[in-house]
Structure formats: structure tokens, C-alpha cells
Amino acid sequence: MPILECNGLTKSYGHALALSGVNLAIEPGRIVGLLGPNGSGKTTLIKLANGLLTPTAGEILIDGMAPCKETKKIVSYLPERTYLSTWMNVTQLLDFFCDFYPDFRRDVAQEMLQRLGINERQRIKQMSKGTREKVQLILVMSRSARLYLLDEPIGGVDPATRDYILSTIISNYSPDAAVIISTHLIADVEQVLDEVIFINQGQVILQSSVDDIREKNGKTVDALFREVFRC
Amino acid sequence: MLGKLLKHEFRATARVMLPLYLVLLAISLCGNFATRIMEHSSSQLLNLVGGLTIFAFFVGLMAVSLMSFFLMISRFHKNLLTDEGYLMFTLPVSVHGLIFSKIIVSTIWFIATGVVDLLAFLFLFFRVGYVQNFFHGLARLLEDMTSYYAVNFTALGAELLVLGILSCASLCLVVYASAALGHSFANHKILLSFAFFFGFSWISQFISLGGILVLDGMNFNFYMLENLTPVAQAHVMLLAFIAAELIYCAIFYVITAVTLQKRINLE
Numbered sequence: 001m002p003i004l005e006c007n008g009l010t011k012s013y014g015h016a017l018a019l020s021g022v023n024l025a026i027e028p029g030r031i032v033g034l035l036g037p038n039g040s041g042k043t044t045l046i047k048l049a050n051g052l053l054t055p056t057a058g059e060i061l062i063d064g065m066a067p068c069k070e071t072k073k074i075v076s077y078l079p080e081r082t083y084l085s086t087w088m089n090v091t092q093l094l095d096f097f098c099d100f101y102p103d104f105r106r107d108v109a110q111e112m113l114q115r116l117g118i119n120e121r122q123r124i125k126q127m128s129k130g131t132r133e134k135v136q137l138i139l140v141m142s143r144s145a146r147l148y149l150l151d152e153p154i155g156g157v158d159p160a161t162r163d164y165i166l167s168t169i170i171s172n173y174s175p176d177a178a179v180i181i182s183t184h185l186i187a188d189v190e191q192v193l194d195e196v197i198f199i200n201q202g203q204v205i206l207q208s209s210v211d212d213i214r215e216k217n218g219k220t221v222d223a224l225f226r227e228v229f230r231c
Numbered sequence: 232m233l234g235k236l237l238k239h240e241f242r243a244t245a246r247v248m249l250p251l252y253l254v255l256l257a258i259s260l261c262g263n264f265a266t267r268i269m270e271h272s273s274s275q276l277l278n279l280v281g282g283l284t285i286f287a288f289f290v291g292l293m294a295v296s297l298m299s300f301f302l303m304i305s306r307f308h309k310n311l312l313t314d315e316g317y318l319m320f321t322l323p324v325s326v327h328g329l330i331f332s333k334i335i336v337s338t339i340w341f342i343a344t345g346v347v348d349l350l351a352f353l354f355l356f357f358r359v360g361y362v363q364n365f366f367h368g369l370a371r372l373l374e375d376m377t378s379y380y381a382v383n384f385t386a387l388g389a390e391l392l393v394l395g396i397l398s399c400a401s402l403c404l405v406v407y408a409s410a411a412l413g414h415s416f417a418n419h420k421i422l423l424s425f426a427f428f429f430g431f432s433w434i435s436q437f438i439s440l441g442g443i444l445v446l447d448g449m450n451f452n453f454y455m456l457e458n459l460t461p462v463a464q465a466h467v468m469l470l471a472f473i474a475a476e477l478i479y480c481a482i483f484y485v486i487t488a489v490t491l492q493k494r495i496n497l498e
Contacts, residue, residue, distance in 0.1 A: 013417070013496070047496075050321050054493055072323040083317040085243065085310075092242070099235045100322045 001064055003028045003147050003178045004049060008058030011044050011202075018044040020202040021058065028146065029175050031192055033221070034182040036199035037229050042182040043080065045199070046149050050077050062147060073101070076145035080152040082132045086125035090118060090135060097139055109142035112168065130157050137165055141172040148179040154188055166192050187222040196221055198228060232324045236332035243310070244302055248340055251298055252347045255291040259354035262288040266355070288355060292348055299344040303337035307407050312414045316497045326491050330407065330484065338399040383462075390469040397476035404483035405431050411487050415494035435479065 002025035009022040019041045026032055034042050047053045048060050051067030062071035084093060090113060097104045113120060116134055124132055137153060150169070154162045170192055173179050183189055196213065198206035205228070210221055217224055265281035272278065311319055311329060319329060353362060373384060409431060413424025459467065 052317070052320055053496060069323050069325055072321055075321070077317075077321050079314075079317040081314045081317060083314050085315055087243070087246070096239060099239070100232070100324070 002026055002061075003063055004180070005061040005064075006045075006058065007061075009045075009048065009055055009060050010057040011041075011048060011053060012056045018202050019048070022199075022202070022204050024197060024204055024207055026178050026180065026195075028178050030194045031169070031173075031179045031181065033186065033189055033193040033196040034180050034199060035184065035186055035196055035221070035225055037184060040199045041202040042199055043151055044202075046077070046079075046151050046180070046182055049147075049149055050075060073103075074146040076140050076143040076148045078137060078140040078148070078150040078153055080155060082129070082136060084124045084132060084136060087123065089123045090120040093124075093135070093139060094120070097142070101143055103144040104139075105142050105144060108172070109138050112138045112142065116164075130161060133157055134161065134165075137168065141168050144174060144177075146177050148173060148177065149182075150179065151182045153181060154183060154185055159188075162188055186225050187220075190221045193221065198225065200229065232322075233328050233331060236324060236328055237335060240306070240332045240336040244306060244336055244340060247302055248295075248299065248343070251295050252343075255288075255295050255347060255351050256354060258284070258288050258291045259351035262355045263357050285355075288351070292351060295344055295347065299337075299340045302340065303333075303403055304406055304410070306337070307333050307403075308410055311491070312410060312420075312495070312497070314497070316495075320491075320495075320497070326488055330487055330491070333407070334400050334403045337403045338396055341399040341402075342395070386466065387469070390466065390473065394469060394473050394476065397473060397480060401476050401480045401483065404480055404487060405435075408483040408486040408490070411490040411495065415490050415496070417496075431483070439475075 004024075004026040006022045006024050009019055010017070011019040022041075022045065034045065036042050044053065045060075048055055049062060049067060051072065059066060062075060065071050088096070094106055094109060097109075098106055110120070113135070116138075118127075118131060118135060118138075124135070127135070134157075137150075140148065140150070148169070153169070154165055157165065166189065169179060169181070181189055181193070190210070193210050195209050196206070197204055213219065213221055213224055219227070262284050265284040268277050269281040309315055310333075320326075356362070377384065406428065409427035410424045412427045413422075414420045416423050
């Protein structure tokens with residue numbers, strides 16, 4: 001059974017159509033790049049999967065269920081914004097995640113924090129933007145979730161941190177879980193992807209494995225993306 | 232999960248409210264010393280310091296009360312309607328759990344603020360004689376009322392307590408409903424939240440007054456009440472207020488829950 005499935009998924013904000021009749025299915029064990037230019041509907045799709053928005057038409061299913069309390073137990077979500085309460089310190093955040101997510105692995109999170117030299121007693125408000133993003137990613141990837149939804153996880157960090165984030169993603173997800181990475185920085189993520197979904201103006205225009213793209217088109221994903229989305 | 236939400240909500244709010252309570256109680260103790268000094272001193276400087284301390288006490292009293300109100304608003308707004316909402320709404324908890332945790336914690340802080348305000352007054356006016364007289368007088372009043380009117384203070388107290396708790400909850404809910412509706416629009420979220428709050432307040436008053444006028448116009452002479460003793464009348468009135476508050480709470484709870492579930496789009 002697909003871990004994420006969309007059937008005729010449509011979302012509009014007033015008269016503006018953000019997603020239009022999206023059909024797709026993502027199987028467990030895949031790292032999928034959700035790729036598209038700005039405003040193509042990537043974030044809307046991820047918000048719908050998290051139950052932060054409700055579909056205008058069609059359906060979105062997580063492990064066969066519409067987004068609800070049960071699906072939130074198996075989805076680990078990294079939004080493009082920093083959602084951490086700035087008055088909290090890292091220890092308090094670890095307590096918070098331990099309390100609400102039974103699949104949260106505190107020891108894994110602590111090990112990653114230690115490796116990055118992040119002090120658990122430090123408050124979020126005392127951290128730089130990059131460090132906050134790292135803490136957030138560590139919290140999200142320290143869960144043993146079935147589906148990771150990562151919205152622009154490498155958007156605002158330096159290249160060295162990008163490498164660290166990508167290696168964290170690869171090393172922390174289990175084979176029965178799927179990871180969806182939404183980004184427009186394709187060259188950076190291409191190395192870790194099994195599959196890509198090209199999305200433009202609210203519609204899926206391509207879903208293919210990375211190997212197929214390379215074999216059939218003789219191009220990298222980045223080169224194909226530039227060709228498809230040429231301005 | 233409600234227990235865990237309550238735990239973290241208390242943790243987030245206690246760090247603001249508890250230090251404020253301590254400061255207020257400390258000022259009230261200083262105020263107590265100041266009044267004693269002012270009684271026995273003719274020094275202008277000491278009287279000035281004493282006067283300023285009493286002034287600080289009243290400022291502190293107002294600040295604590297206002298803070299409990301603003302904290303109720305800011306926790307709902309910041310924790311659910313801004314970036315923090317991305318975490319809170321993706322926790323494996325229901326929207327009802329989120330709303331209830333906010334209402335319960337805010338109501339407890341409102342009640343705690345009332346208790347601390349009272350304690351602060353007692354600290355300020357603490358003279359063994361004054362406090363003894365106050366409690367003695369209160370006991371006499373209750374005794375007299377019990378014997379004269381046959382008032383059941385347990386029932387009356389319970390009704391007043393329920394009414395007080397529901398009033399706090401309804402204040403929270405009208406604010407939450409306004410903020411949720413205001414933030415369901417794409418622009419001018421704060422301005423629209425205020426507009427909804429004033430709109431709801433106006434409509435509530437209009438309906439309350441309108442209801443009384445309609446009953447009056449229907450020659451509803453409150454026959455039932457006229458045949459009752461004053462104490463029974465008080466019970467009936469309190470129960471009617473409780474029922475009205477429950478309806479008020481239910482309406483704004485539904486507005487808040489439905490808006491958060493169906494219409495909110497975090498930026």
C-alpha cells in the first residue's frame with residue numbers, strides 16, 4: 001500500500017488554484033524529490049498531507065487514511081519555517097518531542113546534537129538561524145516515522161551544513177519509511193534521490209525514478225529540470 | 232494527550248505568571264512596612280517612599296491582572312496561529328485538546344490571579360487586629376445570612392464558582408473565536424480579529440438586552456420567581472446565568488474549533 005496517495009487532489013485559495021487534480025502514489029522505502037519552481041504547489045501538497053489544509057476536492061491518504069490524529073503519529077514534518085518556541089531550550093524541546101511522539105529517539109537526537117556541538121541548555125532565542133534549522137531537522141529526523149515530509153530542508157544553510165543534513169536524512173530513515181524532500185535546489189539533493197516528482201502550476205507533470213531519467217533522457221535530474229522549467 | 236498539553240502549557244505560562252506573583256507579594260509586604268512607617272514617621276522622605284510603594288502595589292496589582300489576560304491571548308495567537316502552529320497542529324492530538332488545554336490553563340491563571348490579588352491585599356493590610364476583624368466580620372455576615380435567609384452557602388458557593396469558571400472560559404472562547412476567524416483571512420488578520428471581537432461583544436449584548444425586552448414585551452411577569460423566597464430566586468437566577476454562559480461558551484467553542492480545523496492556513 002502506498003504510504004502517500006493523492007487522488008484527484010485539488011486545492012484552491014479563493015479563485016487561485018494551487019493544486020489541480022493531482023494523482024500520485026509514493027511507496028515506502030523511497031527518497032522522493034518533490035521538485036518545482038516557486039509557487040508550483042509543493043508546500044500546499046505537503047500542508048495537505050499534514051492536515052494543515054483541507055482539500056477543495058479529491059483526497060489525500062497517508063497509509064490509507066485521510067490526515068488525522070493517527071496519521072500524525074507516523075508523519076514527521078519539517079516545515080520551511082522555524083516552528084520552535086524561542087523561550088525553550090533544547091532539553092525542553094527533547095522533553096516535548098518525547099512526550100508527544102512515542103517514536104522519538106532521544107538518544108539519537110542527543111548524539112546528533114553533540115556531534116554538531118549544540119549545547120542542550122542553550123535557548124532557541126540565543127541560536128543563529130542556521131543552528132535553529134539544524135535543531136529542528138535533528139528533532140524531525142530523530143523520529144522513527146513512516147513518512148518524512150521535508151519542506152525546503154536545505155534552503156537557508158551553508159554547503160557544509162547541506163551535506164550534513166543530507167547525510168542525516170539518509171542515515172536516519174528506515175527502509176520501510178518514505179522521505180519526500182521538497183526543494184528547488186536540485187543539484188544538491190539529486191545524489192540522495194530515488195525518485196522525482198516534477199510539479200508545476202499545481203499539476204504533476206512527471207513522476208519517475210532517477211535511474212529512468214538518466215537512462216531514458218541521458219540527463220541528470222538537474223539538467224532535465226532546467227529544460228522542463230526553462231523560463 | 233490533554234494531560235501532556237496541559238503540562239507544557241503550564242510550563243510555558245508559569246515562567247511568566249509565577250515571577251509576577253512573587254513580585255506583587257513582595258511589593259505588598261513592602262507596602263505593609265511602608266504604611267507602618269508612614270503611621271509613625273513625620274519624615275517627608277519616608278512618607279514619599281511609603282506613598283510610592285503603595286502606588287507600586289496598585290500598579291503591580293493591575294499589571295498582574297492585565298498580564299493574565301494578555302497571556303491568554305498571546306498564547307493562543309503565538310502558539311497556534313503563527314509559526315509555532317506548524318508544530319502544534321501536526322502533533323498527534325485533536326484540535327479539541329489544543330483548545331481545551333488553552334482554556335483550562337488560562338482559567339486557572341485567572342483564578343490564581345484573583346487569589347494572589349486577595350493575598351496581596353491581606354499582606355498589605357496585615358495587622359493582626361485588622362485581619363482578625365475582617366475574618367470575624369465575614370464569619371458573622373455568613374452566620375447572620377444563614378440564620379436570617381436560610382442560605383445554603385455550599386450550594387450558593389458552588390453555583391458562584393461554576394459561574395465564575397464559565398465566565399473565564401467564555402472570555403477565553405470569545406477571544407479565541409475572534410482570533411481564529413481573523414486569521415482565517417489572507418490579510419489584515421489582527422485587525423479582523425479585533426473587528427470580530429467587538430462584533431461578537433456587540434451581538435452578545437444586543438441579544439441579552441433584546442431577550443430581556445422581548446420577555447418584558449410578552450408580559451412575562453416572572454410569576455414563578457415571585458412565588459419563591461429571595462434565596463430560591465437567587466438560585467434560579469444563578470442557574471439561569473450558568474445556562475446562558477454554557478450556551479455562550481458552546482457557540483464560541485464551535486466557531487473556534489471549526490475555524491481551526493477547516494479554515495486556518497498558516498503562513
